Amino acid sequence: MAKEKNKDSVARTFLVVFILCLVCSVVVAGAAVGLKSKQEEQKLLDKQRNILDVAGLLVPKMSATDVLKVYDTRIKAKIVNFQTGELTDSKGNFDLNTALRSDDTSIALSPADDFAKIRRRSNTAEVYFVLDEQGKTTEVVLPVYGSGLWSVMYAFIAVDIDGVTSKGITYYAHGETPGLGGEVDNPQWKAQWKGKRLINEEGLPAIKIVRSGAASGNPYGIDGLSGATLTSNGIQHMFDFWLGEKGFGPFLKKVREGEING
Numbered sequence: 001m002a003k004e005k006n007k008d009s010v011a012r013t014f015l016v017v018f019i020l021c022l023v024c025s026v027v028v029a030g031a032a033v034g035l036k037s038k039q040e041e042q043k044l045l046d047k048q049r050n051i052l053d054v055a056g057l058l059v060p061k062m063s064a065t066d067v068l069k070v071y072d073t074r075i076k077a078k079i080v081n082f083q084t085g086e087l088t089d090s091k092g093n094f095d096l097n098t099a100l101r102s103d104d105t106s107i108a109l110s111p112a113d114d115f116a117k118i119r120r121r122s123n124t125a126e127v128y129f130v131l132d133e134q135g136k137t138t139e140v141v142l143p144v145y146g147s148g149l150w151s152v153m154y155a156f157i158a159v160d161i162d163g164v165t166s167k168g169i170t171y172y173a174h175g176e177t178p179g180l181g182g183e184v185d186n187p188q189w190k191a192q193w194k195g196k197r198l199i200n201e202e203g204l205p206a207i208k209i210v211r212s213g214a215a216s217g218n219p220y221g222i223d224g225l226s227g228a229t230l231t232s233n234g235i236q237h238m239f240d241f242w243l244g245e246k247g248f249g250p251f252l253k254k255v256r257e258g259e260i261n262g
Contacts, residue, residue: 050172051141052154053076055130076129076137082121085250087140087260094126109246116146116241117234127251130158139167140255142248146238149230151175152185153238161200163255166207181231185251192222198243203253205243209236 001066042116046062048071052058057070077090099105099122106122128141145154153174158167171184183189200206206220209232214221224232241247254260 148234181228
C-alpha cells in the first residue's frame with residue numbers, strides 16, 4: 001500500500017507541475033499578444049526619435065507626444081526605388097525584414113557587389129525628407145546598414161539637399177564591443193560627420209574612414225575607431241555600398257540635379 005501511495009504522490013506532483021507550466025505558458029502568451037501593439041508603438045516611436053535626432057530636431061527630454069508632433073510636421077516619409085531613384089508616397093507600413101524575405105521585393109547580391117556583406121537588398125527603401133518651418137526640404141535622411149565585427153550595424157545618415165554633404169549620423173542598433181566598435185555611439189565621433197562630403201565630383205562614394213586619423217581639413221575623412229579596425233572597415237564598406245549604384249546612388253544623383261525636392 002505504501003508503494004502505491006508513493007506512486008500516486010509522484011504522479012500528482014508531475015500533474016501539478018504540468019498544470020502550472022501550462023497556466024504560465026498561457027499567461028505569458030496572452031501577455032505577449034496583449035502587449036504587441038504597445039511594443040509596435042514603442043518601436044515606431046524609437047525610430048522617429050532617431051530620425052529627429054540625426055536631423056537635429058530632437059531636444060533633451062522631449063516627450064513622446066512632442067516627438068510625434070514634430071515628426072508629423074517636419075518629416076515626410078517617401079519610398080525610393082533603388083533601380084530608378086524614383087519616389088512614391090509612403091503608406092507607413094514598409095518593413096525591411098518582410099521585403100528581404102521575398103524574391104519579388106528584394107534581390108540577392110553577388111559577392112562582387114556585396115561590399116556591406118548584407119547578402120540581399122530590398123528593391124525599395126523608406127527615406128525621410130526633413131522640412132523647415134515653411135515646409136521646404138532642407139535634407140533627407142537615409143537608412144543604411146552593414147556588417148561590423150560582431151553584428152549588423154543599422155544607421156541613419158542625414159544628407160543635405162545638395163545630395164553631397166553629410167549633416168549627421170546616428171547608429172540606432174548594433175552589437176559592437178563597448179569602448180571599441182561601440183564608439184560609433186560617441187557624440188565626438190559622430191560630430192565629425194557634420195559637413196563631410198559623401199560624394200566626390202565624379203558622383204562616386206568618397207567618404208573615407210581613416211585608420212590613422214583623418215587629416216585636418218580633409219573634406220572626406222572620418223577618424224577610424226581606435227582599436228576597432230574591423231568595425232571601421234565595416235563602416236567604410238557600408239557607405240561604399242549604400243552611396244553607390246546598387247544603393248542610394250541613383251537617388252542622390254537626382255537630388256543633386258534638383259529633380260527631387262520631396
